[in-house]
């Protein structure tokens with residue numbers, strides 16, 4: 148029985164020192180029923196059964212091995228049972244590769260106004276028509292099964308930041324009880340997996356307890372939750388200096404909701420394998436393009452007569468066939484093609500970043516400067 152105590156100060160120093168920049172980075176392959184995932188992997192986000200402004204075949208050309216589906220939206224509309232009857236989310240959205248669905252709790256907290264958290268689960272009113280719903284470890288796991296997710300996330304509570312030690316402790320303990328119920332409700336099949344999500348905010352002994360509770364449930368992979376919730380990069384890295392090491396080294400580690408290129412690089416250096424973030428798609432639609440020269444705000448008037456591509460060596464349609472002047476115009480006049488081309492470029496940029504990170508790790512090279 149491991150007695151949980153706070154890491155003594157000198158041990159914290161040891162953990163900090165032991166975190167040697169590149170030792171923890173790892174490149175690998177996750178084999179699933181719907182194909183392989185090369186890690187470190189970036190997972191584009193598909194909110195309502197589509198990666199916004201992209202055809203699934205276009206998402207595939209960017210190099211993405213896996214995308215995110217969304218339990219919360221799909222359970223409200225068109226409903227998980229209907230998607231199941233129609234052949235599941237893979238068929239519904241014509242995406243045959245791996246799909247990961249979040250468990251919905253994070254979204255309920257950020258989207259629906261009226262909600263109540265009980266031991267049973269979260270009771271909330273649909274933000275669409277106000278009708279009453281309950282998300283629980285059992286219902287979330289069943290919904291993800293009906294959607295046909297390749298990777299199902301345990302139903303957790305994302306502890307807000309900042310939280311006191313007591314708040315973080317009780318929230319983490321609720322997540323541990325919900326993880327147990329999620330694991331019990333999971334219908335395990337070959338090539339499908341369920342990931343536990345550890346919480347504990349910025350408190351290392353709570354992170355350790357959360358990890359121990361979830362390791363007992365023998366999930367196929369583990370996510371680090373409760374980060375990228377406003378704590379800032381420095382505090383996030385401080386948690387990542389030790390949290391990944393609390394998880395089984397031979398299982399995938401997924402940092403939820405992260406992030407910008409620099410966040411991804413720092414997290415890979417600390418042992419993270421999987422990422423999801425709305426930034427490349429959402430900011431693309433808002434006119435921000437990620438390039439090797441930095442972020443280009445294409446709406447800026449300085450691009451209105453710029454006859455050069457976003458990046459001369461990028462193979463995406465936006466860079467191969469169009470100029471910044473044209474993208475500037477399309478985004479200004481809110482033409483749908485503007486959102487499409489900017490999104491396509493950003494997804495390509497993020498996948499190229501992951502490809503280069505994987506190559507550098509495989510060659511044992513440092514990859515600090517990429518971003």
Ligand SMILES: CNc1nc2c(CCNC[C@]34C[C@H]5C[C@H](C[C@H](C5)C3)C4)c3nc(N)[nH]c(=O)c3cc2[nH]1
Pocket residue numbers: 192193194215216217218249250251252253254300303304305306344371372373374375376403404405423425
């Ligand atoms: C941004 N920072 C952040 N995100 C987080 C998420 C959601 C991950 N993205 C999935 C998601 C969330 C929304 C937006 C899209 C589609 C769908 C609904 C699924 C991505 C999280 N999800 C869960 N279950 N638990 C967390 O602690 C957590 C922490 C996060 N910190």
Ligand SMILES: [Zn+2]
Pocket residue numbers: 457458461462463464465466467491492495
């Ligand atoms: Zn491009």
